[in-house]
Structure formats: C-alpha cells, structure tokens
Amino acid sequence: MVRPTRQVEYEQMLLSRHGLLSQGGGRRKEGGMERSAYILLSRIRVQGPMSIGELSDAFALDASTLNRQTAAAVRAGLLERIPDPDGGLARKFRITADGERNLDEEREAMVGILDDIMADWPDADIAAFAGYLKRFNSGIERRIGGRPWPRP
Template sequence: MENEVGHEIADALGLLLRRTTRTQLHKQLTEGMGEAVDELTYPVLSALARTGPRSAADLAPDVGVDRSGVTRRASRLEAAGLIHREADPDDRRAHLLVLTEQGQRAVEELRARLAAHIMASLSSWPPGEAEAFAQHLRRFTVEGPFA
C-alpha cells in the first residue's frame, strides 16, 4: 500500500515536472503580457523574483537552459525594461541580472494569474480540501525528498 502511494505521487510529480507541462502553463499565463514576456522568458523572471540578482551562469540550472540561453532571454527582458544588468561585486568580469520595478510588477501579475489559475482548477473541490492540499504540499516540499 505505502509503495503504491509512493508510485502515485511519483507519477503525478513526473507529469508536473515535465518541461512540456510547464511550457504550456507558462504560455497560458503570459498571454497578453507583451512581446518580451512569454513561455521562454517566464522562468527567468520567476527565478530572479525567487532568488534575487544572479548571473546568467548561476541562473541557468534553475531555468533549465544553458548560460547562453539565459543570456538570450535576459537580453529580451532587458530591452523591454524588465531587468537590467549590473556589475557583480564578487567578480568584476561578470554581471548580475536584476529585476526592475517594471519587472517586479510583471512578476506580481504573473503570480496573481497563476494563483487564479490554480484556484479556478480547484473550484470544484469540496470545502477544505484545497486548504488541506496546500498544507500537505507545503509540508512535502519542506520535509520530503526534495528538501
């Protein structure tokens, strides 16, 4: 029984973590956000909002592309005024990618859209189930195998 639950969770996580699943969701969330904000640049904005200023090389593993891929996406975001580059105080040869105020507002809009999308998908759940799921998911991420 326990092993069955583990397999069920692993299968569900496999679906959630698939790049195609994330890309499809990011495409929906970024619709109408402007030319620079799309399913390719969303992960860069999101990661910078979570972690603060980082170099393209440091951001690459979180975004799931190599440093040059992050740099290309960052250039689009910079041209749109959503991020800027500043010298890395620890390495004069490197630059940090930093969200601008406009970039911060874009991230807030994207997070609001994601929260609304999630709540819409849970609207048919019985009262209390969504709250319990949120608590259990939070616990799983803090205490589970990804902690």
C-alpha cells in the first residue's frame, strides 16, 4: 500500500508544476502582476506597512532580494516608501491605491479560475479543501521556524 504522504508529495508536485495560479498560468493579462509582487503586496495588505528587515524576516529572504522586489514594485507604482508610523528609523513600504486595485484585480482573476476548476464541487467540499490547505500551510510554517503567515 502506498503511504498517504507519498500521494500528497506527488499531488503537491503536480500542483506546483501546473503553475496555474502563478506566472504564465493562463490568467495573466498584458502588464499583469508578477508572482513575487502579488505575494509581497498580499503580505503587506494583511500586516500593514513593513520595513525591509521585517519583510526579510517574514519571507526568510535576504535583504538584497527584497530590495530588488520592493524597488520593482515601487517603480510599478504598487508600493510607496513611508516613514515608520511607529516612529522607528527604518522606512516602511505601504501599498498604493494602484497597488490595492491591481492586487484586487489579480485576486479576482485567480478566484475566477478556481471557480471554473471547481465548478462541479459542492461548497462544502471547497470549504473543506480550503481548511486542509490552511492546515497544510500552517504545518509548513511551523516546520520552517514558526513564521506564520497572517491570515485575514
């Protein structure tokens, strides 16, 4: 008998391979948001303005990577640099009105794709699947050092 974790591993590999909800997965319109910007803006939306150091800690990425990502998002008009609202020395990044609008458009496009994929699923199955995904992601977060992703 195949261990259930082997089945999960295989299905997770296929999910990442499909890339449906990431770059080039059939949903991106010309000028659509890059995956890294989508994730970055999603985190800042839930948590509020964040510094490079806070982003580095949250994403477990080095500051140079986040400097590149935030600089691109600032150039695209998705983020802006602001003084720390709490009076700290480090400047923070906040989503702009255009960033909010673009993030909402991307999210709605993804939800539309998921609606299509799960069109024949009962709502109870979709809710259960969402619960399992949350539990799975929470387990990953716990395993990689307790960096829980804030959830709305």
